[in-house]
Amino acid sequence: MAALGIVLFLPWIIPAAWAAPATDPVATRLNACLATPAATTTAGMVACTGDALTAYDHAIEALYRRTLGRLDPVSAKLLRTSQQRWRAYRAAELAAAHGPWSADAGTILPLEVLSLAVSADRQRLAELRLYRSGD
Numbered sequence: 022m023a024a025l026g027i028v029l030f031l032p033w034i035i036p037a038a039w040a041a042p043a044t045d046p047v048a049t050r051l052n053a054c055l056a057t058p059a060a061t062t063t064a065g066m067v068a069c070t071g072d073a074l075t076a077y078d079h080a081i082e083a084l085y086r087r088t089l090g091r092l093d094p095v096s097a098k099l100l101r102t103s104q105q106r107w108r109a110y111r112a113a114e115l116a117a118a119h120g121p122w123s124a125d126a127g128t129i130l131p132l133e134v135l136s137l138a139v140s141a142d143r144q145r146l147a148e149l150r151l152y153r154s155g156d
Contacts, residue, residue, distance in 0.1 A: 047076040051139075063128050070135040077142035081149065088152045100152060107145060111138070 054060060054069035085104055089097050118134040 045143075047073050047080065050076070063132060067132050067135060070132060070139060074135055074139050074142065077139060077146070081142060081145050084146060084149045084153075088149055092152065096152075111141060114138075114141075 051069055051073040054072065055066060057065070057069075059065040060069050085100075089100060092100060115134070115138060118130075118137075123130055123134075
């Protein structure tokens with residue numbers, strides 16, 4: 022019974038910073054792009070998703086820079102290291118996904134890779150928002 026009480030109250034103890042913003046302008050643009058006739062092809066879907074990935078990359082960089090500016094020196098150094106390692110991981114993951122093995126993986130693979138990268142970027146934005154939970 023106690024476990025049920027914890028589960029029922031969990032939504033109230035999770036910090037709001039962990040949640041995605043009420044409106045995600047990049048996701049809105051991505052969905053609009055995917056609803057166009059051009060996105061009925063794999064190439065069109067890849068273009069829409071690639072544009073979203075670029076927009077998320079810009080959002081991550083902007084939030085990271087704003088966040089660095091408000092942290093104490095020790096926390097800023099820790100975040101800087103974290104961000105550098107996250108970037109390295111993401112670059113390595115994308116390189117592996119585009120390795121020689123992918124040549125025979127089909128035409129939908131680029132879309133799947135981009136979709137996973139978009140998900141990783143959304144997750145990184147949520148992680149960076151944690152540092153701003155006191156705002």
